[in-house]
Amino acid sequence: MLPSFAGIEPHRRLLVFINPHGGQGKAQQIWENVAPIFKAARCPVHLQHTGPAESPNNATTLASEIDLGAWDALVPISGDGIINELLNGLASRPDALKALRMPIAPLPGGSGNALSVNLLGPEGVDDLALAVLGVIKGSPIPLDLCSVTHGDRRMFSFLSQAFGLAADLDIGTEWIRWMGDTRFTLGYLWGVFTRKSYSVEIILNVKESSKSAMASAYNAHQASSPVYEPPAVPSDLSMPTPSLSMPLEDDIPLHTELKADLGPGWHRMRVPIQILYGGKLPWVSRGSQQFPLATGRDGLIDLVVVPPRGVQESIKGLEGAERGAFLSSPSCYYYKVASYICRPIGSAAKGYISIDGESIPNEEFHVECHPGLARVMSLHGRWMGLDKIVLE
Numbered sequence: 001m002l003p004s005f006a007g008i009e010p011h012r013r014l015l016v017f018i019n020p021h022g023g024q025g026k027a028q029q030i031w032e033n034v035a036p037i038f039k040a041a042r043c044p045v046h047l048q049h050t051g052p053a054e055s056p057n058n059a060t061t062l063a064s065e066i067d068l069g070a071w072d073a074l075v076p077i078s079g080d081g082i083i084n085e086l087l088n089g090l091a092s093r094p095d096a097l098k099a100l101r102m103p104i105a106p107l108p109g110g111s112g113n114a115l116s117v118n119l120l121g122p123e124g125v126d127d128l129a130l131a132v133l134g135v136i137k138g139s140p141i142p143l144d145l146c147s148v149t150h151g152d153r154r155m156f157s158f159l160s161q162a163f164g165l166a167a168d169l170d171i172g173t174e175w176i177r178w179m180g181d182t183r184f185t186l187g188y189l190w191g192v193f194t195r196k197s198y199s200v201e202i203i204l205n206v207k208e209s210s211k212s213a214m215a216s217a218y219n220a221h222q223a224s225s226p227v228y229e230p231p232a233v234p235s236d237l238s239m240p241t242p243s244l245s246m247p248l249e250d251d252i253p254l255h256t257e258l259k260a261d262l263g264p265g266w267h268r269m270r271v272p273i274q275i276l277y278g279g280k281l282p283w284v285s286r287g288s289q290q291f292p293l294a295t296g297r298d299g300l301i302d303l304v305v306v307p308p309r310g311v312q313e314s315i316k317g318l319e320g321a322e323r324g325a326f327l328s329s330p331s332c333y334y335y336k337v338a339s340y341i342c343r344p345i346g347s348a349a350k351g352y353i354s355i356d357g358e359s360i361p362n363e364e365f366h367v368e369c370h371p372g373l374a375r376v377m378s379l380h381g382r383w384m385g386l387d388k389i390v391l392e
């Protein structure tokens with residue numbers, strides 16, 4: 001047995017979710033291809049097809065009713081939308097903290113498959129056998145979750161919150177999902193040529209804003225990170241509640257321009273932007289490392305803010321997306337925040353807001369990060385970001 005597999009219980013009991021509608025509609029076929037491997041590994045399996053939002057087989061509803069003692073992992077063959085639904089279903093239970101420790105072990109079956117890219121890397125995500133090995137022999141690692149509050153609704157996000165062009169290119173291209181992740185590039189180009197600016201008020205609790213300090217911390221983390229780490233248990237065992245109810249109008253220094261050097265503490269900006277993108281994991285799709293400084297387990301949200309740019313500069317911004325090259329651009333602002341609020345203003349209040357790739361109503365939303373709430377089955381024991389960040 002490989003040393004990395006020591007301590008892994010064999011014959012995992014797997015609850016497999018198939019979304020026949022996800023991505024290019026290949027989930028069923030993927031299952032038929034991999035089922036013999038699970039049989040050979042003698043993993044007891046139960047298949048569950050998911051249904052759309054209003055159906056009783058909606059993944060959120062299914063996860064809220066799972067018998068936790070009956071399974072060792074949940075295996076969605078889907079995109080990131082079903083993973084978001086499963087996490088929200090687990091989080092909705094009275095025993096949420098325990099339920100969220102049920103590992104999610106994804107097999108990529110959507111169009112973006114960002115969680116799988118983060119677990120296996122952009123090349124590894126094409127290797128289905130590797131993903132299957134992760135289900136059978138992976139180890140659970142902690143996953144920070146973000147609590148997103150909008151109106152009177154609260155949901156959990158594991159991947160990203162997007163506003164401006166970043167949301168338009170995702171939600172606005174749902175109708176061409178058959179293209180796979182090419183739809184994101186086309187959506188970006190479409191947005192660059194048609195809409196350039198979105199007015200927004202951003203209130204953020206900054207922990208770090210120096211790119212070089214963040215890069216050094218990231219490099220130290222990547223160099224020192226043990227491959228297998230016991231899952232962290234959240235210190236607060238009550239479910240976290242939104243806590244952004246402080247008086248906003250008076251107590252926060254007002255910044256009318258974007259600045260790179262925001263000191264620690266609360267800041268407010270009223271600015272036109274092209275992109276506002278918050279996230280927890282390096283990759284948002286196979287071709288795009290939007291949060292290259294994310295370690296996935298620092299209890300902070302990586303927040304990228306891009307001011308309006310011309311067509312040429314915007315297209316240049318695509319260069320090196322797979323290595324997060326935009327990070328070196330002085331016109332892209334990158335912050336580590338504990339929480340933030342986004343308030344679309346004026347005509348921007350008509351655009352899309354995307355949470356983990358799913359659309360929510362366009363209205364003010366609040367985000368805060370809760371470390372280590374969920375578990376994901378990982379073959380490598382860490383997120384597959386760059387080994388080292390070098391600012392260009």
Ligand SMILES: Nc1ncnc2c1ncn2[C@@H]1O[C@H](COP(=O)(O)OP(=O)(O)OP(=O)(O)O)[C@@H](O)[C@H]1O
Nearest residue numbers: 021022023050051078079080081082110111112113
């Ligand atoms: N049987 C079904 N028929 C129609 N829609 C479904 C069905 N099952 C689930 N859904 C819906 O599919 C969406 C999630 O799809 P999924 O995450 O698998 O793929 P995706 O959106 O293409 O992936 P990605 O996020 O990687 O782009 C959710 O909105 C969910 O409600």
